[in-house]
Structure formats: structure tokens, C-alpha cells
Amino acid sequence: MSLEDRLYPLLSLYERMPQGAKRAIGRMYRSLPVRVRLGAHFPEFQSLMEEGEKWSPAQIREYQFEQLRKTLEDAGQHCSFYRKAFAEAGFDWRIRSPDDLQNCPLLDKRLVIDHLPEMVSSAFPKSSRLYITTGGSTGVPVGFYLHKGVSRPKEQAFLEAMWRRAGYFTGARLAVIRGHVTSDKAQGKISSYDATRDWLMLSSYHLTQDRLPEYLEQIEKFKPDLLHAYPSAALQLAEFLETAGQTWRVPLRGVLCGSERLTLPQKRLLERVFKARVYRWYGHSERVILAGEGRDSELFYFWPQYGFVEFGPPDSEGLQEVIGTSFHNLVMPLVRYRTGDYVRLSAATDDNKEFPWPAAVEIAGREQEFLVSNTGRRISLTAFNMHDAVFDDLYAVQFFQDQPGVAEFRYVPGPRFHSSRLQQIESGIRRKLADDFRIVFREVSEVEKTPRGKHKWLVSRIKNAAQSK
Secondary structure, eight states, rough: HHHHHGGGHHHHHHTSSSSHHHHHHHHHHHSSSSHHOOOOOHHHHHHHHHHHOOOOHHHHHHHHHHHHHHHHHHHHHHHHHHHHHHHTOOOOOOOGGGGGGGSOOOOOOOHHHHHGGGOOOOOOOOGGEEEEEEEETOOOOOOEEEETTHHHHHHHHHHHHGGGGOOTTTTTOOEESSSSSOOSSSSSSOEEEETTEEEEEEOOOOGGGGHHHHHHHHHHOOOOOOEEEOHHHHHHHHHHHHHTTOOOSSSSSEEEEESOOHHHHHHHHHHHTTTTTTTEEEEOOTTTTTEEEEEOOEEEETTTTTEEEEEEEOTTTTTTTEEEEEESSOSSOOOEEEEEEEEEEEOOOOOGGGSSSSSEEEEEOOOEEEEOOOSSHHHHHHHTTOOGGGGTTTEEEEEEETTTTTTEEEEEEOOOOOOHHHHHHHHHHHHHOOOOEEEEEEESOOOOOHHHHHOSSEEESSSHHHHHH
16 A cells, blocks of 8 residues: 555645645655555556657557456446446346446436445455545535555546647646645635645735735745646636736746636637746546647547546537546446546547547537636635545535525435435535635425436536625
């Protein structure tokens, strides 16, 4: 197991330490060999990606078939949920080719919520699991298990491989604006220093026009190699710079923008303001599928070594749902998992692409949605995403807002949910929203959905006003 996974339960303790102690511990941690910090699997995944980018279609198909067989064998033999689901569907997990997977039943988030204990593999001890939750881009809270010593090193290796296409290098200094909570006060501090990675962590909750000089001062003093931000945060920063008649003065190797949709016109705006390439990618907390732009192309290429991707039938707009089967996470395999995210696939042939991999020209969903405080702050719903158990046992959550500073939290309770949990939920929300919001709770039987039937994180009647502030 990696040292990072061993220390993960102590993260909150580390965060409460004095800054001097954190800096000293962080320097010591950074000095350790990467094999110690991230585990033996990290360099293995690095080698896999370096070699995998050169694979032929035949080599890709062979590798994916091998990984699918491992995932399905574990699911079919050691997970009671899949044993029952496969039997009811008449599906034999001993497939003869990847095409046989089409006969396997689909899995959605509601099934994961209802059957989580039955989806865990009995072949691994509890000590091999790392529990994670996500609200995702849809407002459906899902809890699941990662494989300790495997899932997180794998994710880091793949992310770094993609980021290198935009100028990232080992030891790069990053200025990060991605939902890091620096204060629960509307006028609180805007930054902290992550000594374990030598990164400057900036709040995306306090980014307003009047505090722009503080952000610029902190970033210019830190001199980062790259800016790593939610698209919504990067766009706010660019908007404030242009409104104030200022220019970006820190040379950057690149700008890393993930977790939210970023259109090509928005990307061009950011590249003009920050004078660097803006790199986009698509992934999700469940770690089933991962895609990123190429070195020279703006297509989203789906890594065939990361997971097995399928696409649902096109809707009226030509968009197709992303469906994935996980590789490498055998403590809780996800088979034909409906992500709720939609893409527009590229019509380019393999001869016209950088890699002979499935590729998309557009990732739909992951919109840049904001709650608006009574002081004018805009809180991205992506930044609000929870990664603890606060939303467990809720089938869906959604914010509704028709006036600044008042956030109505709508929730659909599952059978194990009790109203006594609302105080804990309010505390978690309050940490994110700070003290210039009033929170109202409302239990509902169903939350509002998009025309495609996808859950929405936010229903805002002041969206246009919020975007124009």
C-alpha cells in the first residue's frame, strides 16, 4: 500500500497543524522517493501509459479483453450483487471477446446506492478499501470504494501523463483554484500553502472583483509554473482582469481546466488572457473512464488502458451517454456503469487522430453553475462537491435559488435516511457556503431534471443575473 493511502485518514489532523509544522512535514514528505509516497503501482502505471500511447489497435483490444476478464471474473465470483444480476440477465461473465459485454445488464447510480454492500468483492479484506463519496455533476450522491494502493496512484499517474501534454513536469509548482476551503467566512483568507506538493491553494469561494488584487498578489509572489482551476474559477479570474483593465503578468507553461464543461470559445478567451495553452480533460470520482485532449489536438481521447468505454444511442441532439467498466479496482468493480454524462463523438478516422482511441469533440453536462450570496459571491456547484459521507442515503440532492443569499436544499431521502442527519448536512453545507447564505431544507419526492432526464445540481431563477455580476 502507498504511504499516501496510509496517511489519508490523518489528513484532517495535518490540516489543523500550525503552518510551520505543516511546511516542515511537507518538505520531508516531498523528499521521499515517489515509489514510497505513491506506492509501487505508480511507476507501473507510468510505464503502462508511456508504452500504451504507442500500441496498435490489436494490442489495445488484447489488453482491454484481459482487463475485462479480470473485472468480470471478480464481479461474477466475489460480488453477490453481480452474481444475481448476471444470472437474472442470462449473462455469462466468461466472455470470449469485448463485444460480448453488450449482453451484460447496465448499472446506474441508484443501484449503487441501494446495493453498495453487495457490490464489494469478498476476495479482499476491509483494509483494502478506501471509502469515497461524490455528488458528481448530477446531484445524485454516490458512495463507493477504491482499491487502496492502486486506485489513487493510478489516477495520479494518468493525470500527470495528460498534463504533460500542456507543460506539466515532476515537481511543478501549481496555483490551484478548485474548491479548496480556506475559510468559512465571506471575508476570510483566500489562500493556504500545500507543503506536501509545493502548491498554492486558492479559494474559489472568495473570488470577487474587490478581492482580485489579493489573488494577483498571492499568485505573483508564488510564481507558479501552471494554473490549475475549475473552468468557472478561471473564467471569473479572466473576467475580473479584463473588467479592471489589467493583464496577466505571471508566465505560465499551461492552464489545467477539468471537472466542468469548457467550450471552445471560452477556452480561446482563457488562452488570450493567460497567454498559455488551456488543457481540458474529463473524468469522475468513480474512476471508471478518463479522457483528455491530445498534445496537438482538442479532441477528448478516452484512455483504453484506464477503463472500457461504451456509448449509448444518440439522442435528438446527437449526444451519447458515456458507459464505462472499470479496470484495476477489484475491491468494488463497476460494470457497464452509466455515468450520466454525454458526449458528441468525433467523426474523424483513426488515420486522422493522434491515437487510435475513441474520441469526442464535446463533453456535455458539467455546466458552470453558481449559487449567489447576498454579498455577490458566486459559488460553483462543482466546487461544492462533497467527498465525505454527509450525503449518504440520499437518492438525490438539488439546490434551488430565486434570491441571492438564500439557498433551498432539496433532497430525496432513501429508506435508511433519518431527519436527524439534517444538522450534519447543514454543517457540511455551511463550511462550503460561508456566512452570507441562509440555508432552507425541503424534502421532495423527486428533483427537477433536464429534458434528457438527467438530475440537476442547481435550479436557479437568478442565473442570468449571477452570470452578469
